[in-house]
Amino acid sequence: MQRSERLAEIVEIVRDGRLHLARDIADALEVSVRTVYRDIDTLVASGVPIDGERGVGYLLREPVFLPPMALSFTELEALSLGMAIVQEAADEELQAAAVAVMNKVGEHASNRRQAPKSWGFGVYAFERAQEGFRHMPLIRRAIREGLKLRIDYRSLDDRNSTRVIRPLQTEFWGRVWTCSAWCELRNSFRAFRIDQMQHCEPTGEAFQPETGKTIEDYLKQIADQMDRDQDRS
């Protein structure tokens, strides 16, 4: 195995977010431990955020690494359009992320002669409702990490309630965002408009995927319901 391949392999191994001992990595790649130390040095020197702790092991910090990646022009256009829309249609955190993505991609794509300066897209007419985005970063984090949320919700017919939910997915409907969740008050799936949440905070409790209460179950339930509706008509 080539050195360069091995470096990529180490990133792959460490990327699962768990602890890894230099010894295990060395065994997996069939090289000596010393070589692993040297390789990790090289990786860290070229910017890969690997943390090593004495007596503990190695861990990759947050970022996900994309290997050198070939995107065609059309794919770059899709990317550029998508990021333009996100900049109009989502909360500030995602807006900033979209800008960051375009910067990372752009700085390398733009030093080609044949590449146009402007990517030829404009995106308008998404009504900005900044208020409605207020809770989105928290909700996204809760979905990622499996955290229960307590929300004060005002339904469309103006009834207020406080519930604990297990957030599963957010949906974008062109203008408004909803969050689908397992509702512990009703003991079933519910979709909540994010702009109708008066308040939203983590309960401090985490939840594990549980049969019957996962996003897959929810999507299946919706699909079944659609089938039944069609049978009726």
Next chain:
Amino acid sequence: MQRSERLAEIVEIVRDGRLHLARDIADALEVSVRTVYRDIDTLVASGVPIDGERGVGYLLREPVFLPPMALSFTELEALSLGMAIVQEAADEELQAAAVAVMNKVGEHASNRRQAPKSWGFGVYAFERAQEGFRHMPLIRRAIREGLKLRIDYRSLDDRNSTRVIRPLQTEFWGRVWTCSAWCELRNSFRAFRIDQMQHCEPTGEAFQPETGKTIEDYLKQIADQMDRDQDRS
């Protein structure tokens, strides 16, 4: 200079879309020509689409290369959301490109333990109007390559006309797409709804950016107009 750095350098050099001789590359990197041939072998072997032609030189084919890139979770979410929207809201060519982008990113992002299987986004409620997308791939190509287009257009008050335009940018309005262009019939900027174009074909003529007729001029004109409107009120 390290071999790995040098390989990256060669990609940088060749990326400008012009011809390069192995000799020139060798001079620029202060290595022998033989080494350049070997390096280019290596690059081609790892998938970089460099074309060499005997007696001519080297050329990089279409793709743009992104270097190993670190994306944070939030940036990945922005990407994922954007691609999901593009899959709903654009023509088939862009849809396919969006899928391809997610596949490229996904195959590397998804073998992390902490990464959720679903990225927690759903996108709905973009009315698909496949007919309206018919001319989009051609228009995008025309914008990229600076090609004049002849269109049969039906305006919203049902008047038909045939014009030659210099397409500058496409805009997405949530439901419909428009194309802003310099109209050679009216000798001024016009925006056309792409779904209202009955027919659309390249004239075969190309155009160069020309003072007063570029996308920058157009955007500036719109900005000026907005200022005037505000003064009036």
Next chain:
DNA sequence: CCTCAACTGACATATTGTGTCAGTTGAGGT
């Protein structure tokens, strides 16, 4: 103060990369 595992330095050895040289090949021009 003991253990664990990350880390460092030194040195011989194995592997890989590089330049030089001497060719071959294919396309385009004369």
Next chain:
DNA sequence: ACCTCAACTGACACAATATGTCAGTTGAGG
């Protein structure tokens, strides 16, 4: 048909780099 150009290939000696072994040091946690 022949020439030129520049991509390409193979071989070989030599230079640079990577690797394993060994013998340490360091910092955190028990």
